[in-house]
Amino acid sequence: MKEDWVNELNLFTEPQLRSEILKHGKVIQAKPGDVLIKEGQHLNFLPIVIHGKIRVYQQKDDREILLYYVGPQETCMMSLSAAYMDYNSAAFGMATEDSEILILPAYLIADWQLKYPSWNQYIIRTYKSRYDELLNSFGSVAFKPIALRLKDYLLSSAHTNNSKKVFVSHQTLANELGTTRVVISRILKQFEKEKILKLGRGYMELV
Amino acid sequence: MKEDWVNELNLFTEPQLRSEILKHGKVIQAKPGDVLIKEGQHLNFLPIVIHGKIRVYQQKDDREILLYYVGPQETCMMSLSAAYMDYNSAAFGMATEDSEILILPAYLIADWQLKYPSWNQYIIRTYKSRYDELLNSFGSVAFKPIALRLKDYLLSSAHTNNSKKVFVSHQTLANELGTTRVVISRILKQFEKEKILKLGRGYMELV
DNA sequence: TGGTCTATGTATCTTTTGATACATACTTTT
DNA sequence: AAAAGTATGTATCAAAAGATACATAGACCA
Numbered sequence: 001m002k003e004d005w006v007n008e009l010n011l012f013t014e015p016q017l018r019s020e021i022l023k024h025g026k027v028i029q030a031k032p033g034d035v036l037i038k039e040g041q042h043l044n045f046l047p048i049v050i051h052g053k054i055r056v057y058q059q060k061d062d063r064e065i066l067l068y069y070v071g072p073q074e075t076c077m078m079s080l081s082a083a084y085m086d087y088n089s090a091a092f093g094m095a096t097e098d099s100e101i102l103i104l105p106a107y108l109i110a111d112w113q114l115k116y117p118s119w120n121q122y123i124i125r126t127y128k129s130r131y132d133e134l135l136n137s138f139g140s141v142a143f144k145p146i147a148l149r150l151k152d153y154l155l156s157s158a159h160t161n162n163s164k165k166v167f168v169s170h171q172t173l174a175n176e177l178g179t180t181r182v183v184i185s186r187i188l189k190q191f192e193k194e195k196i197l198k199l200g201r202g203y204m205e206l207v
Numbered sequence: 208m209k210e211d212w213v214n215e216l217n218l219f220t221e222p223q224l225r226s227e228i229l230k231h232g233k234v235i236q237a238k239p240g241d242v243l244i245k246e247g248q249h250l251n252f253l254p255i256v257i258h259g260k261i262r263v264y265q266q267k268d269d270r271e272i273l274l275y276y277v278g279p280q281e282t283c284m285m286s287l288s289a290a291y292m293d294y295n296s297a298a299f300g301m302a303t304e305d306s307e308i309l310i311l312p313a314y315l316i317a318d319w320q321l322k323y324p325s326w327n328q329y330i331i332r333t334y335k336s337r338y339d340e341l342l343n344s345f346g347s348v349a350f351k352p353i354a355l356r357l358k359d360y361l362l363s364s365a366h367t368n369n370s371k372k373v374f375v376s377h378q379t380l381a382n383e384l385g386t387t388r389v390v391i392s393r394i395l396k397q398f399e400k401e402k403i404l405k406l407g408r409g410y411m412e413l414v
Numbered sequence: 415t416g417g418t419c420t421a422t423g424t425a426t427c428t429t430t431t432g433a434t435a436c437a438t439a440c441t442t443t444t
Numbered sequence: 445a446a447a448a449g450t451a452t453g454t455a456t457c458a459a460a461a462g463a464t465a466c467a468t469a470g471a472c473c474a
Contacts, residue, residue: 060350067342081335090342113331114324124320127334128288134338135297138274138345142385143267145460169421178349183461185422201421201470352430376451390431392452408440408451 005050005102009073017116026103030054030095037093043082044106048075052099057175058091065141065178067091068133077130080123083109146179147187153177154197158206167203212257212309216280224323233310237261237302244300250289251313255282259306264382265298272348272385274298275340284337287330290316348385354394356384361404365413374410 005027006018027050030036036047039059047054047070054070056078070076070093078089083106112119140149153176157166170184177184188204191197198205212234213225234257237243243254246266254261254277261277263285277283277300285296290313319326347356360383364373377391384391395411398404405412 058346063350065349077338081339084335117321127338128291131284131334131338132288134341134345138341139265141348142272143270
């Protein structure tokens with residue numbers, strides 16, 4: 001049934017808002033690796049993830065660095081900014097899982113902001129949590145050596161998946177942290193010597 | 208006359224909002240060097256700068272790094288976040304000029320958000336512009352060598368003041384960019400050799 | 415089974431950044 | 445003018461991070 005996904009996004013309480021979303025929104029599918037948003041791209045829509053996950057990152061030359069992931073019910077800051085001003089995206093957005101994404105036309109957002117309190121709340125919360133997240137990352141990049149950021153990343157990853165095993169390649173870690181593969185391999189090997197973890201192919205196990 | 212400062216903040220159009228601000232707000236004075244907000248501090252107020260400037264920065268050990276400046280009519284993200292959740296500040300706020308600051312109780316903010324469109328706009332714009340700013344800084348810290356960030360800083364500083372002369376000490380530059388004085392001195396001397404600028408005591412002149 | 419792709423290990427060298435120490439010189443205070 | 449404080453110049457050494465190159469090994473495929 002068509003309303004399924006509106007119900008899953010049980011964020012928006014006003015019936016009228018829900019019907020507006022139904023009316024104006026489209027749902028698209030994305031596969032892992034699909035780049036939905038490119039840096040510099042002009043955005044006239046707001047994506048809200050229904051299922052799946054989008055990785056938002058910056059890129060320079062052959063380096064990249066993670067900004068955040070957009071999970072179910074969440075949306076992307078870049079697009080939000082674009083909706084208010086006439087703005088271009090400052091980052092890339094790529095699906096990392098099979099995803100279903102609700103696409104809303106940007107011009108509606110400012111409107112809804114005033115009309116629907118639950119939408120208003122949603123926008124504010126998005127800004128707030130993304131800002132805090134970015135602030136955290138900023139502090140880390142500015143003050144922490146890569147080895148420490150790597151350790152933090154692995155611990156948080158293990159915690160999220162509730163498993164000591166983290167399945168990720170060195171190259172991917174490099175991309176998340178904004179450095180190169182060799183640097184990651186070197187540090188991981190050091191960690192192994194310090195008995196902090198054990199290395200395998202395609203994964204590592206924390207101890 | 209008491210309403211003077213409300214009129215100067217010609218951001219808020221609703222008469223009722225203006226009178227609420229007058230009723231609940233207090234104006235405080237700050238001198239250069241006054242630390243208004245400390246990292247970790249619990250915030251239950253929202254500061255809006257009327258005159259002057261507040262420097263918002265992070266600190267770790269003896270290092271610090273600039274997040275942004277809060278100028279007239281602007282407010283501080285940390286406090287905004289604190290107003291919605293029960294949050295602590297993630298940064299320091301210090302006056303860098305003689306400043307007049309309007310202090311609003313945090314509990315009013317969520318209320319006003321729904322009642323007054325101009326307040327709503329103000330909050331959203333604040334989040335948006337601060338977020339973009341921080342994103343920019345993040346990209347710089349992640350990808351650019353210090354020498355380049357220093358050059359950017361000086362150029363932007365010269366542009367803002369509309370003068371080729373930038374009056375700032377090496378130590379201050381180090382604090383803005385998150386590094387140490389020696390590093391700055393070294394790079395500046397290099398710039399001088401490359402005829403990019405001339406150094407003086409307490410200032411430098413771009414060419 | 416051989417070939418290809420991906421992931422990892424590692425050595426070497428360079429660059430960038432940081433830490434420490436000390437000297438010099440200008441400014442402000444007493 | 446002497447003293448104290450602030451700003452700058454610079455040498456030396458160490459650590460962190462990056463660049464390049466190449467080797468090995470598992471995974472996957474034809």
